[in-house]
Amino acid sequence: GQQLNQSPQSMFIQEGEDVSMNCTSSSIFNTWLWYKQDPGEGPVLLIALYKAGELTSNGRLTAQFGITRKDSFLNISASIPSDVGIYFCAGQQNKNSGGSNYKLTFGKGTLLTVNP
Amino acid sequence: NAGVMQNPRHLVRRRGQEARLRCSPMKGHSHVYWYRQLPEEGLKFMVYLQKENIIDESGMPKERFSAEFPKEGPSILRIQQVVRGDSAAYFCASSRNLQNEQYFGPGTRLTVT
Numbered sequence: 302g303q304q305l306n307q308s309p310q311s312m313f314i315q316e317g318e319d320v321s322m323n324c325t326s327s328s329i330f331n332t333w334l335w336y337k338q339d340p341g342e343g344p345v346l347l348i349a350l351y352k353a354g355e356l357t358s359n360g361r362l363t364a365q366f367g368i369t370r371k372d373s374f375l376n377i378s379a380s381i382p383s384d385v386g387i388y389f390c391a392g393q394q395n396k397n398s399g400g401s402n403y404k405l406t407f408g409k410g411t412l413l414t415v416n417p
Numbered sequence: 418n419a420g421v422m423q424n425p426r427h428l429v430r431r432r433g434q435e436a437r438l439r440c441s442p443m444k445g446h447s448h449v450y451w452y453r454q455l456p457e458e459g460l461k462f463m464v465y466l467q468k469e470n471i472i473d474e475s476g477m478p479k480e481r482f483s484a485e486f487p488k489e490g491p492s493i494l495r496i497q498q499v500v501r502g503d504s505a506a507y508f509c510a511s512s513r514n515l516q517n518e519q520y521f522g523p524g525t526r527l528t529v530t
Contacts, residue, residue: 341523405510
């Protein structure tokens with residue numbers, strides 16, 4: 302099946318630092334989504350991207366849909382302790398790309414630890 | 418709270434028993450998706466349902482697993498004769514339609530002893 306390669310696997314940063322993580326694939330995706338998961342909870346949608354080259358912000362978070370449609374990155378600026386958690390990228394392919402319009406393919410996640 | 422509801426949050430079953438996981442989608446959402454998450458892994462798609470219809474069950478094991486989304490009531494993911502390898506977190510998501518984002522519930526953590 303499709304795979305998303307997410308990196309880094311984990312990050313340890315100091316409060317106030319900026320963070321960047323990314324997701325790559327050998328296949329084209331038509332939608333990229335970024336989720337955050339806290340321990341014992343479900344993923345919470347942070348940002349959704351629908352067009353190649355799109356750059357979208359949500360507060361201190363900024364995500365971009367790569368121009369090749371095979372990658373995306375997420376930046377977090379001025380990190381705070383509550384940013385701790387696992388960040389997942391997820392992609393959707395439409396039928397023209399051999400996908401289904403609804404099935405999400407997830408990366409393995411980036412574990413973020415923020416030291417106060 | 419109008420979010421996706423799942424229950425139970427934690428479920429312990431002995432090998433050979435049945436597990437029933439329930440999911441109530443967000444208000445106004447008629448599309449339900451089930452995903453499974455193994456430790457330190459991303460979520461993996463299992464099945465997509467609309468009211469009274471299974472649209473895509475390609476990610477669900479063909480034996481022992483079944484899902485339904487009846488006209489009334491929550492969606493149910495049923496696992497018969499559970500084995501240790503079924504231990505995982507099971508997440509339900511819902512969307513208003515195919516073009517909209519999927520919103521996830523808090524999950525059911527299944528432990529098979």
